[in-house]
Amino acid sequence: MTNDMNIPFESKEELEEIRKTLVKEQRELKRKKFLKNKMSVAGLCIVIIMIIIAIFAPSIATHDPYETNVMESLLPPSAQHWFGTDKIGRDVFSRVIYGARISLFVGVSVGGISAVLGLIIGLYASTNKVLDNILMRCCDGLRSIPNLLLAITLMTVLGAALKNVIISLAIVSTPGVARMARSSALVVREQTYVEAMRCLGAKKSRILWKHIAPNILAPVIVQMTFAFASAIIAEASLSFLGAGVPSGTPSWGSMLSEGKAVIYSAWWMIAFPGAFTALTVLGLNLFGDGLRDLLDPLTN
């Protein structure tokens, strides 16, 4: 044969063996690399804790978040009410726990929708000039309207409901993801391996989905975590302004808004929902930073 390094062709079992060890080795390498980045591990832990809280809210919460009790209005944190009570006697701790559900649900769905839509718009915008112009001008149009203003306007049009909050925030954050996906796709499109696949006769769709999409997935996923985080802030802001979830729903934003009204007397009304909002968003941002290095193949 042509070259002295050529070992006779192994049997199928040996190859399977080699494959398993290599796959395990590659996964181990990735795990070790992620654990090295302390900050993003901390971020992941925070996010996991929040998810657990959201899922097991009923068993964690000490009271029914909606049950009012005028007798116990504005009590400071005590053994009975860990985070104190609000103006109409509802237990702040239980409402914060249930609030986690709202925030995470909004965050996940807005993050997910804007990532998927953004990826598709970005990919197809990178395919031809005309489509690119149309799609990108629409994105620029939407992005020039400030996020919160657009969200507020959409909410007033659609009416106060969790479903509408998600729709509005998805419309607000999709253009950003689309623009980023499009610029990454244009960079990938110039790479030689895309040209090579065209030489090898691959169809346009195969190149788009099997070669361009996987290579812009990493930046899109990272952008998704940040979209997730900003969706939580946006939902809180909307509820704070009274344009978010219907009143009475235990959302961190609306609790903060109620807290502002009694800022002189009830510090706990602001402290606890505020802490949870900030912590969740910080966790997501830290995790997002760590994810960026992990998914970037070149840094291995």
Added chain:
Amino acid sequence: MEEKKVVLSSEHVSQFFPIKNGFGQVVNYVKAVDGVTLELHEGETYGLVGETGCGKSTLGRTLIRLLEPTEGNVVLNGEDISHLSEKEMRKYRKEVQMVFQDPYTSLNPRQKVGDILMEVLEIHGVKDKDERMEIAMKMLAKVGLRPEHFYRYPHEFSGGQRQRVGLARALILNPKVIICDEPVSALDVSIQAQIINLLQDLQKEDKLSYLFIAHDMSVVKYISDRIGVMYLGHLMEEAETEELFSNTLHPYAQALLSAVPNANPHEEKQRIVLEGDLPSPINPPTGCVFHTRCPYAKAICSEKIPVLKSVNEKHKVACLLYDKDLNPDAE
């Protein structure tokens, strides 16, 4: 010399890239390749040299139909593939393939080497997975890689090894013609030697024809049977390697060859230094594009466009100095 079978040829191929203004109207053209005629014979290595911006890579991409020629035709094994659609072109992909310069961007970082090779087979209808794996494994061995490389990602390979994977991917469809676009320029000297030897061994074994595009003259001289020198989109001179170096005719080719340093300290070289800068391909000089920098330029050179003419059966040149019918007082 019996007439060799022509596997790939370009007939007056031109490639003009339109320049558009703000409103999308075409204002001018970048004349990257301008009327190049060239034939690649079976089992031969045709070296295509020239400096940056001379259009050699663009010509290579046009011959493999990554780009559609603006003028002229590309003929592959006797069939005109100049303006075929992507679907029609697919069956010809088995006959001509390409190897690229930059090892770090020519492989999809998200795909394992094995999948890269198997996907090519899948595209061309090899249905059975085991069969695809077997072919891919054989091809890896053929380019000097070991079976466990099958499951590794491109970033786990050195530059030289990646070029081997690129080569394996190009050869897996058993094409007869390979266009090598500067395959060794990005590699270190010792790795370069390994890839050059591998290319030559594969050529002997499968009777491949190479269009070897490069700017490093000593590599091209070593590996090519015939060499073509390009300047600003035009093929200036074409000759068998020995003939070109011993009897260089075109003034640009003379200057180019004299500028190439030789790894021999004793040789005192007398250099022809070209004045001025490379003109822009957007509005190249009239007549012969080299006349603005040519030491022998005459008035006629700025009027008439030289045509590639045979000086003998091993040597063609496009220069009015040697062209009787265009230029009465030629040699």
Added chain:
Amino acid sequence: MSKEEILEVKNLSTTFRTERGDLKAIDGVSFEVYKGEILGVVGESGCGKSVTSQSILRLYDEKYTAKYDGEILLDGKNIFDIPLKKMQEIRGAKISMVFQDALSSLNPVLKIGDQIMEPLRIHQKLGKKEARERTLEMLRLVGIPAPDKRIDQYPHELSGGMRQRVMIAIALACRPQLLIADEPTTALDVTIQAQIMDLIVDLNKKLDMGVILITHDLAVVAETCSRVVVMYLGQIVEEADVNDIFDNPKHPYTLGLIKSIPRLDGDPNERLYMIKGTVPLLNQIPNGCRFAPRCPYATDKCRTNMPELKAVSPTQKVRCWMVEE
């Protein structure tokens, strides 16, 4: 002939602090540079030739990333003893540098005239008018046509060859004793490369300065250098006059390199020699002679202890056990 020595590098090592621990990029590099000579430093990527050149000017950040050992003697003084602040008097005045890619090495938002004037005004405290005059003179010296038009242009408005000439003009503005050229023509076409190499050789004679030419292209070395240093994996493996390097190289790596390059006057049917294996990473350096795993003549002795760089003739030094017998 007693050559006047400009610079002597003694046992220079540079260690970089990375997350994966300390990496010794160059280990015990020693050589001299004489006035009026062009010393070629040759080696493949990763052999440490660029690190050597930038360590001479202490360009690496010494607080967090790099640590130097050994000595570099300039006019008898060791450069590492000089406080970092004082190094500015040497950079650009006594020793200056030219890099590979002029487009990225010239400041894109400053006119080239200002960039040439800068060393003149720092080191020689020239006034604006006088500095501009000297700049025009430098532009003419490096062969740039219409200097008075070019002086007020920006780097992106010049061609590749001209940008390289501007960089040489900047480096030579204050007539340094030593010019370090780090792969000055690698990014250029062969005709422009010939012009730039001629310019460097011409200026070397005219200004009688020493030049360290760093390149991976043996052909360029053959045509321009008088003495050559071959580096492998952070160490010098051979040092000799250019004729000896090509006519009878002593170190197996030098021999391998020369036989593996296709030569213009070489025989096309002869198969290129292949040095087997690949260059190991800096954190997997083999013990003993670093070239042992790839050396066809390696013995157990080579694989256990490291040979010294020994003089085998007044002009040739080799780091190899084989030379001893």
Added chain:
Amino acid sequence: MKKYIVNRILSVIPVLIIVSIVVFSLLHLTPGDPAIAILGEDATQEAIDELRERMGLNDPIPVQYLNWLNDIFHGDFGTSTASSGEAVTSMIASHFIPTLQLAIYSTIVTVLLAVPLGMLAARKRGTVVDHGVTVLALCGISLPSFLFGLGMMMLFAVKLRWVPVSGYKAMSAGLGAHFRTMIIPAVSLGFMHSAFMMRMTRASMLEVLNSDYIKMAKSKGVKELWLVAKHALRNSLVTLVTVIGQGFIGALSGATIVESMFGIPGMGSLVVNSIGRRDFQVIQAVVLLIAVINVVMNLVIDILYGIVDPRIRLS
């Protein structure tokens, strides 16, 4: 350069058109009939039909859109349905000044906080200072402006009583009073934007400091101070122009929540109040105006970017 400016302006026109379409359609998507909203529930059908005719609500949508656009070009944003027919244009005019002031003050806060810290972190890369700045930036991004504002309000207004909890005093009411009411909103709005700007300044400064021309300048013997001030700053200035410009736009259009929280009668709180009153004319006008300002400001920044960077100016 001219070609650069021309196609920048050309690319802005479609964006403006799309913005106007989006904003106009928002008006038409809203449930309920504006005529009824003005005349009230018990108005007679004829009165409602007559008003609809006068307001041109029965014309086909495109005609309405063009009329609406025409009015805007003449500076008439229509009349507010909720607050008894007051001209929207005058309402906006009165609310614009506070928003502008808040935007300017918060941008100053942002730039003073972000640019030096960003550059310091880049200069002292990998040290404690660098990590400190990175963590600070992360907190800034994770802390929504209204949460940070609430914190500041509790500390300075409630506990230390240095400033009133909310309320706005115009310049005319004395500089001291004006600034006492504006300092906390400006800082809370500025802090969040400074987090983004800090990271961007650090990244662009790092890129510049590791560039070849800084290495070349160093090898020319340029002193440490000049390296940063002349070479590095000039280059990062090019990107800083964009970053600061975006910061100002962010402040101008992002102040909604901070304004309403601190009771500053700016455009943001105008929108928030209009939500309650379902006054779509006002919301629509404010959103359109801010979007247009946004687009125009981006155009100005692009052109400024071209002027600062010779590679574009002379291409």
